[in-house]
Amino acid sequence: MSETSEIEDADWFLSAVLYLAASFVVLFFVRKFFKGGQFTERVSAKNLIAVVTGANCGIGFETVKELNLRKAKVYMLCRTEERAFEARVELSKKGCDSSRLIFIQCDLDNFESVRKAAEQLLSLEKHIDILVNNAGIMYQSKYGSTVDGHERTWQSNYLGPFLLTELLLPVLKKSENGGRIVNVSSMLHRQSAKINLATVDEKKSYGMMKAYNQSKLANVMHARQLTKILRKEGTHNVLVNSLHPGAVNTPLIRSTFLYLKGIKELTAPFRWFFLKTSRDGAQTSLYVSLSKKVDGISGKYFADCKLATESELALDDQACEDLYNYSLEQVGLEKK
Template identity: 35%
Template sequence: MPSARKAGLPTVWGSLAGKTYLITGANSGTGFEAARLLLARGARAVMLNRNAEKTTAAIERLKQALGSNADVHFIRMDLGDLASVRAAAKEVLRSVPRIDALICNAAIAQVPERKLTVDGFESQLGTNHYGHFLLCGLLFERIEVSGGRIVVVASLGYKMGLRTIRFDDINWDKGYSANAAYSQSKLAQMMFAYELQDRLAAANKTGVKVYVCHPGSSRTSLITTSGGLLTRMTFWLMTKTPMVQTAEQGAYPEVMCATEDGLEQRAFYGPTGRMEFVGPVGMGTLEPYAHDKPVMKKLWDMTEKAAGLSWSL
């Protein structure tokens, strides 16, 4: 492990000139910091965000920090609307000739009351899992041609819920719990990634690497944007302690997974310090139920039908 990574700093890479990185949810938090870190190394960053106004402001901040020549672009996409995901993917294929990594960073969390996406899915599962599944599938051939990567940004929150997928009531028509629904959505993202690893290996498509990481406990707007009052207050109190790190530090795992060689795929990268909330980036604890094969396969088949996309691998 390079000494710079031991220190928690992503200073081990050289130039990323000529490389292109797509990042969902990149107008704030860890996604914004990931874009900044990649742009600072000469890469091209394409932000896939829902809010155009916030993205315009984010791009202005990046250009002020890095110079007017920073190669950053915006394609509007709402992960909670599969038609929007399809339209964004079409625009990516039209305007982005190579994809060195698709970083699935965007998320909503701890939505206090049950809401449905426009497609009828529980909002956290629909946004965090279904939207990213469809995006990855639609862009896969471009990623494969580029010899690129898929980076799924999950969460330690996958341990908070049932530790499996609630297939009999996946949209929480009964007994909705903000934390449990969020946990299921992040577990679903991880299972998608690990099942994709297996399917790529079986198809001898080893040119595309799939990595899973998490930001630990980082100062971002995720909780304040979608969480309930009690959740927001609890997190605000946490930010006053050493158990929460900066958004830039939270971006290190996804940047590492997007750029660094020699990483293991069946792994969960993130902070390795206290409770794996903060600290230097490395391989963390991966619970076996996160890659329970029968559950992963059932989830994949169900998701293909729900998203209206059948992957040919």
């Protein structure tokens, strides 16, 4: 081989190495971008008592794990004991202290179940420091109603968490560290039209996207209105905020086309790369639950571990008040 050929081969090899290295760096930073903001503060949760709904999988599972690893006692509110037990075993394998993981059955589709869960919590604890309203359902292709007569997405994502929050407020107010209520919403709340409370449960007005988006708008409005009520009554030690966890590759998307047979397998690598993991999706929930930077901030909306801009509809004072009063009536509580 001539000296010229050897030089050309060496140049080609060097170019290939540089190209691969550059591609790796680009992919690394693109992936980092899609992972979103990360909660990196070294904040202990020792002696804190937390309640997390939808705790057996996805974002809820990761939220429970991190809170427990930071020494909190965590009540796992799940629909079934079987799923909670499986999650508890898995959490123990990941280093969690199972003695600080307590299951309580709670089905947000059923107000009676929510009341029983709240009664159990009130009998066990004199105070609660963190409530993460995480559980929810997404993109139900067919209309469904609950035993309480409400459209299923509306009750699961909004009315159920609303009732749980109201019932636990007395013990959240007793938190020496300051109670924190976290509503896991979505950026899709911005796509919602104004919520028509007169037709929200009607089958003829149901739409898969509409139902989800308006339930998430209600989560944001709830945080804002509850903050106003608490401050008006002189309660300043309870923070209520909402958040967007990001586009997350969790079981919640099982109702979408991404989980159809064939498509699920085909899109797996793309979902891994372009969507957040459950751990990534839990970061803003943890940030709002624990961060010192959130001290004194309430009624706001967060995304990627920082303040974000909510829909203008969520800033409508009268609409927020109407929604809150309607919600009290629907769950059987007296107006304040």
